[in-house]
Amino acid sequence: MSLPEEPAVLAPHEARALFRAGALPATTSGWCRGYAQANLLAVPRDLAFDALLFACRNPGPCPVIAVTDPGGFRPAELAAGADLRTDLPAYRIYEYGLLVAEVPDATGYWRDDLVAFLIGCSFSFETALAEAGVPVRHMEQGRNVPMYVTDRACRPAGRLAGPLVVSMRPIPAALVDRAVEVSGRYRTMHGPPVHIGDPSALGIADLDRPDFGDPVAFEQGDVPVFWPCGVTPQAAVMASRPPYAVTHSPGRMFITDQAMNGPGATGSMWG
Amino acid sequence: MSLPEEPAVLAPHEARALFRAGALPATTSGWCRGYAQANLLAVPRDLAFDALLFACRNPGPCPVIAVTDPGGFRPAELAAGADLRTDLPAYRIYEYGLLVAEVPDATGYWRDDLVAFLIGCSFSFETALAEAGVPVRHMEQGRNVPMYVTDRACRPAGRLAGPLVVSMRPIPAALVDRAVEVSGRYRTMHGPPVHIGDPSALGIADLDRPDFGDPVAFEQGDVPVFWPCGVTPQAAVMASRPPYAVTHSPGRMFITDQAMNGPGATGSMWG
Numbered sequence: 001m002s003l004p005e006e007p008a009v010l011a012p013h014e015a016r017a018l019f020r021a022g023a024l025p026a027t028t029s030g031w032c033r034g035y036a037q038a039n040l041l042a043v044p045r046d047l048a049f050d051a052l053l054f055a056c057r058n059p060g061p062c063p064v065i066a067v068t069d070p071g072g073f074r075p076a077e078l079a080a081g082a083d084l085r086t087d088l089p090a091y092r093i094y095e096y097g098l099l100v101a102e103v104p105d106a107t108g109y110w111r112d113d114l115v116a117f118l119i120g121c122s123f124s125f126e127t128a129l130a131e132a133g134v135p136v137r138h139m140e141q142g143r144n145v146p147m148y149v150t151d152r153a154c155r156p157a158g159r160l161a162g163p164l165v166v167s168m169r170p171i172p173a174a175l176v177d178r179a180v181e182v183s184g185r186y187r188t189m190h191g192p193p194v195h196i197g198d199p200s201a202l203g204i205a206d207l208d209r210p211d212f213g214d215p216v217a218f219e220q221g222d223v224p225v226f227w228p229c230g231v232t233p234q235a236a237v238m239a240s241r242p243p244y245a246v247t248h249s250p251g252r253m254f255i256t257d258q259a260m261n262g263p264g265a266t267g268s269m270w271g
Numbered sequence: 272m273s274l275p276e277e278p279a280v281l282a283p284h285e286a287r288a289l290f291r292a293g294a295l296p297a298t299t300s301g302w303c304r305g306y307a308q309a310n311l312l313a314v315p316r317d318l319a320f321d322a323l324l325f326a327c328r329n330p331g332p333c334p335v336i337a338v339t340d341p342g343g344f345r346p347a348e349l350a351a352g353a354d355l356r357t358d359l360p361a362y363r364i365y366e367y368g369l370l371v372a373e374v375p376d377a378t379g380y381w382r383d384d385l386v387a388f389l390i391g392c393s394f395s396f397e398t399a400l401a402e403a404g405v406p407v408r409h410m411e412q413g414r415n416v417p418m419y420v421t422d423r424a425c426r427p428a429g430r431l432a433g434p435l436v437v438s439m440r441p442i443p444a445a446l447v448d449r450a451v452e453v454s455g456r457y458r459t460m461h462g463p464p465v466h467i468g469d470p471s472a473l474g475i476a477d478l479d480r481p482d483f484g485d486p487v488a489f490e491q492g493d494v495p496v497f498w499p500c501g502v503t504p505q506a507a508v509m510a511s512r513p514p515y516a517v518t519h520s521p522g523r524m525f526i527t528d529q530a531m532n533g534p535g536a537t538g539s540m541w542g
Contacts, residue, residue, distance in 0.1 A: 045320075048320045049316075049319045049320035049323060049386075052320060052323050052324060052327065053323060053338055056323065056327065056335065056338075064327065067324055067327075069429070115320075158340070
């Protein structure tokens with residue numbers, strides 16, 4: 001399955017159909033310009049309360065925008081006709097915190113008791129950054145965003161605990177305030193940065209060696225800016241070792257029908 | 272146990288000690304001026320996911336500010352030394368949606384598997400309303416706030432569904448905008464009104480016959496203003512009939528140590 005030449009102008013349902021048919025991009029960053037993208041965490045019903053409470057207690061990295069019933073895989077309120085088992089480019093399967101498989105189709109791994117959480121993704125506001133004149137380096141360089149496990153602990157919930165994960169974008173120093181202001185509008189997509197500048201303040205030793213995604217090249221005058229990242233619950237799965245979890249593959253997101261200039265994108269999608 | 276002459280100036284821990292000793296006010300409205308008050312919903316662990324999801328999907332009536340571990344009754348982050356089983360004036364016990372007891376002490380009803388949710392209460396911003404020059408009629412009249420079951424359905428979650436419950440305050444027409452602005456600052460305490468004016472728009476037939484609390488007298492030029500109410504999850508229990516739940520008695524709240532001019536009161540208390 002070949003990839004489209006201009007993924008930015010695809011409609012979300014077109015992108016989902018491509019992924020369902022097996023297309024496997026390096027990342028969905030830059031795909032379907034102007035539409036919200038989401039992280040996936042699916043856990044057995046028995047762990048669902050802990051997962052939702054973990055998200056509530058850590059709203060920066062874990063802004064939940066939809067939850068399925070147990071066994072459900074159709075988040076109709078976010079994307080008509082979508083199937084969470086097939087419509088993401090790639091999935092990770094965890095058993096007792098260990099990554100046991102990375103697959104383009106999770107149908108065979110979807111259990112009747114899985115509750116799926118969709119969590120806002122910062123890819124969603126990258127179009128708004130670019131339109132505000134803020135360059136998005138990893139998009140310019142055709143790469144996945146770099147993501148890092150930090151030394152900051154999330155607030156635990158029941159059996160789930162783990163570190164904050166962040167995404168990083170190099171931003172020209174003079175445009176950092178604009179990046180803060182633009183991203184800050186989108187609280188359900190992680191909102192404003194959690195840290196600006198020195199990576200060691202987050203316990204990050206080397207920006208060239210991200211824990212997930214690709215390293216990204218800085219240009220002269222760029223400052224590293226760090227946003228809370230929806231891989232955080234995945235890191236909690238790795239740290240806390242529950243029996244089973246299905247997630248998206250970092251940077252390969254679920255693309256929703258939710259327009260980022262629509263009413264749901266800036267406020268809560270719950271209300 | 273006699274009630275204090277000036278409950279408004281008590282410290283929260285003093286009020287909690289009085290309730291623990293058996294003092295039974297008609298309402299905690301006006302008690303411990305400037306401190307946040309909270310609704311209580313405690314359900315068995317098996318129903319906790321549905322309860323938390325119901326709250327997330329209905330953030331207006333159900334702004335959760337703390338959650339205990341199963342069996343826990345000490346919300347230390349909100350009130351040092353407090354005991355949720357004894358420190359509210361009165362409790363309601365529900366079995367299969369039926370009110371089977373109303374008691375001043377819930378110790379004998381607290382099960383090892385109960386997960387307690389504390390939900391912000393609009394009493395918390397009544398001091399701010401009064402300080403902004405907005406009269407609070409039920410406080411002036413020494414009554415509980417009137418609360419009404421509406422014809423608006425909440426978004427269901429799992430086994431929980433039910434109607435929106437609102438509290439109502441008569442506000443002088445010229446001050447309604449100020450009441451909206453002031454209450455709107457306190458999103459974890461229900462935030463701005465959900466409706467202003469005609470009660471029939473909410474399916475309320477007679478303001479003089481509230482479903483909970485006391486009727487309140489209007490003065491010339493007052494307009495009824497309706498806020499989402501934390502009795503809403505209690506109404507969901509009544510409508511959905513889960514096997515067991517413990518709640519506060521409407522209008523008789525848990526008084527926290529959280530100052531309403533502190534950082535937690537206007538933003539999320541989770542973050």
